[in-house]
Amino acid sequence: MSEILVLVDHADGAVKKVTLELLTLARRLGEPAAVFVGQGYDNAKSILAEYGAAKVYVAADAELAEYVVAPKVAVLASLVQDRQPGGVLLPSSADGKEIAGRLAVRVGAGVITDAVDVRDGFVCEQSVFGGGTIVQSRVRSGVPIVTVRPNSAAPEAAPADAAEEQVSVTLSDADKAARITDRVEVEKGERPDLAEASIVVSGGRGVGSGENFAVIEALADALGAAVGASRAATDAGWYPHQYQVGQTGKTVSPQLYLAAGISGAIQHRAGMQTSKTIVVVNKDAEAPLFEIADFGVVGDLHQVVPQLTEEVKKRKA
Amino acid sequence: MNIVVCVKQVPDTYSERRLDPGDKTLDRASADGVINELDEYAIEESLKLAEATGGTVTVLTMGPEKATESIRKALSMGADKAVHVLDDSLHGADAVQTSAALAAALDKVGFDLVVLGSESTDARMSVVPAMLAERLGLPQLTYASKVEVDGSAITVQRQAEYGYDKVEATLPAVVSVVEKINEPRYPSFKGIMAAKKKEVANFGVGDLGLAEADLGLAGAATEVVEFTPAPPREKGVVVTDEGDGGVKIADYLASQKIL
Ligand SMILES: Cc1cc2nc3c(=O)[nH]c(=O)nc-3n(C[C@H](O)[C@H](O)[C@H](O)COP(=O)(O)OP(=O)(O)OC[C@H]3O[C@@H](n4cnc5c(N)ncnc54)[C@H](O)[C@@H]3O)c2cc1C
Numbered sequence: 123m124s125e126i127l128v129l130v131d132h133a134d135g136a137v138k139k140v141t142l143e144l145l146t147l148a149r150r151l152g153e154p155a156a157v158f159v160g161q162g163y164d165n166a167k168s169i170l171a172e173y174g175a176a177k178v179y180v181a182a183d184a185e186l187a188e189y190v191v192a193p194k195v196a197v198l199a200s201l202v203q204d205r206q207p208g209g210v211l212l213p214s215s216a217d218g219k220e221i222a223g224r225l226a227v228r229v230g231a232g233v234i235t236d237a238v239d240v241r242d243g244f245v246c247e248q249s250v251f252g253g254g255t256i257v258q259s260r261v262r263s264g265v266p267i268v269t270v271r272p273n274s275a276a277p278e279a280a281p282a283d284a285a286e287e288q289v290s291v292t293l294s295d296a297d298k299a300a301r302i303t304d305r306v307e308v309e310k311g312e313r314p315d316l317a318e319a320s321i322v323v324s325g326g327r328g329v330g331s332g333e334n335f336a337v338i339e340a341l342a343d344a345l346g347a348a349v350g351a352s353r354a355a356t357d358a359g360w361y362p363h364q365y366q367v368g369q370t371g372k373t374v375s376p377q378l379y380l381a382a383g384i385s386g387a388i389q390h391r392a393g394m395q396t397s398k399t400i401v402v403v404n405k406d407a408e409a410p411l412f413e414i415a416d417f418g419v420v421g422d423l424h425q426v427v428p429q430l431t432e433e434v435k436k437r438k439a
Numbered sequence: 440m441n442i443v444v445c446v447k448q449v450p451d452t453y454s455e456r457r458l459d460p461g462d463k464t465l466d467r468a469s470a471d472g473v474i475n476e477l478d479e480y481a482i483e484e485s486l487k488l489a490e491a492t493g494g495t496v497t498v499l500t501m502g503p504e505k506a507t508e509s510i511r512k513a514l515s516m517g518a519d520k521a522v523h524v525l526d527d528s529l530h531g532a533d534a535v536q537t538s539a540a541l542a543a544a545l546d547k548v549g550f551d552l553v554v555l556g557s558e559s560t561d562a563r564m565s566v567v568p569a570m571l572a573e574r575l576g577l578p579q580l581t582y583a584s585k586v587e588v589d590g591s592a593i594t595v596q597r598q599a600e601y602g603y604d605k606v607e608a609t610l611p612a613v614v615s616v617v618e619k620i621n622e623p624r625y626p627s628f629k630g631i632m633a634a635k636k637k638e639v640a641n642f643g644v645g646d647l648g649l650a651e652a653d654l655g656l657a658g659a660a661t662e663v664v665e666f667t668p669a670p671p672r673e674k675g676v677v678v679t680d681e682g683d684g685g686v687k688i689a690d691y692l693a694s695q696k697i698l
Pocket of ligand 1: 326328329354355366367368371372382383386387389393403404422423476
């Protein structure tokens with residue numbers, strides 16, 4: 123069985139859920155081999171083993187974290203050349219897609235991004251044009267390189283050896299051309315990542331102000347959800363841009379997407395249409411988002427949302 | 440500073456977008472074409488940098504004849520001249536091939552800085568800027584929410600999930616911008632008139648030294664096997680709030696085992 127390389131998405135060894143989803147998908151395609159680049163492998167080891175990594179390639183050289191994207195490309199390219207894997211899976215994050223793209227150029231292969239499923243023979247399912255069309259595609263030359271959207275598979279434990287193998291690469295001058303000199307982290311708090319969250323609560327223009335987003339945040343926290351926003355809300359400066367959902371923001375595909383005070387413009391729908399369950403609160407019964415809602419309430423979000431928050435707290439208590 | 444800004448024409452999100460049932464490529468003829476929205480931010484940033492450094496801005500587009508509309512728009516915003524990579528054999532090109540054609544055109548045109556939007560609204564792959572950096576062997580300064588050039592030194596803020604990274608490099612470089620970087624200008628009447636007289640050079644694949652066999656649909660490393668319209672979502676339940684809307688949602692979530 124050929125090896126399927128899975129690039130581990132982590133922060134100092136704290137492995138993101140999408141990695142476990144990728145390992146689960148990789149088992150269908152061959153033998154999962156995790157590729158861990160950076161520091162903190164000791165924290166990651168047991169969970170990678172639990173979710174089926176037969177092998178783990180570890181590249182821990184500190185230098186690898188000093189440059190934009192290219193070092194990870196170098197690590198994966200050397201593994202692709204030496205190990206001839208059956209394919210490479212990466213998360214569909216900003217970095218994941220860029221790494222995949224450069225890797226495809228470097229090793230002369232094809233790349234598919236934003237897959238929502240990967241089946242036998244590396245046939246990839248994608249949801250395009252804002253969820254309106256489902257496409258099956260495949261890579262027809264070179265090793266298939268595929269980025270997969272978070273929440274595309276339910277992670278399943280399948281204990282394996284996670285046999286560790288150190289990898290070292292020599293970075294070229296071009297790999298070292300864009301140097302990271304500083305990392306500025308914004309307060310994130312305890313909420314889950316927007317792209318990975320299984321529940322997202324989003325607010326739009328109907329929220330009314332930045333302060334009023336506290337109503338959205340309170341519900342999100344009661345549900346253990348991430349907070350999202352429409353472009354009208356981020357443009358108004360009520361909520362930071364990185365939380366924007368839609369065509370020019372994040373694409374999310376959670377178990378539950380709850381939208382309050384969002385009309386449902388096609389550009390917003392493009393980023394949330396594939397959510398499993400959609401709940402909408404809007405005071406306008408004609409709001410287009412109701413068309414794709416599984417459950418909707420016509421009403422004032424400032425009444426409905428706080429009541430829901432209280433109810434959730436009560437039922438969870 | 441000699442800046443090249445890459446611009447793509449995309450089907451308008453408001454018009455119906457579809458794949459051609461025959462060759463399974465994007466049906467560009469059936470939808471209205473507009474300039475990719477994020478590219479307007481790239482044009483604006485290029486113009487600002489050129490104004491600050493006394494440089495020029497060249498628009499680079501690959502696409503069918505119709506894409507000249509987008510070139511004219513960029514020129515009317517203030518870009519100086521344009522290069523249109525126009526060749527039937529490029530029809531159906533995937534990202535790997537597109538980046539090869541753009542890299543070849545960039546080599547031919549020459550530049551100190553390449554600027555792109557960080558994503559196109561049709562394919563949404565966000566890979567072409569990184570691929571160009573790879574092909575050209577240049578610094579990848581993508582997802583920039585701020586760009587500063589000082590002589591040959593360039594610094595950007597690279598937008599990330601956790602905030603941003605400060606990234607430094609030396610020109611020439613490849614930059615892609617995110618939407619919050621600036622406020623794109625509207626073309627003035629004078630700009631629109633002036634654009635009509637600006638030079639647009641057409642390059643074919645022969646001019647770029649590319650082998651036709653590697654290009655377009657036939658040479659693409661990826662292929663669409665089949666496509667189907669997404670099944671419509673089942674019609675849900677919509678109720679009017681009568682003072683118990685929040686409780687009703689909680690009941691619904693409980694019935695779905697989400698709560
Ligand atoms: C190229 C392009 C890209 C775009 N990309 C994105 C994107 O990525 N993401 C995105 O979201 N948009 C995007 N947009 C913008 C999009 O077209 C809409 O303008 C935007 O989504 C509207 O946001 P909204 O629904 O919050 O605001 P509105 O459309 O103004 O809707 C506000 C809604 O709130 C309701 N409301 C008001 N008060 C209350 C209340 N008290 N209680 C309950 N409901 C209330 C109103 O009935 C209304 O339906 C893009 C546009 C373009 C042209």
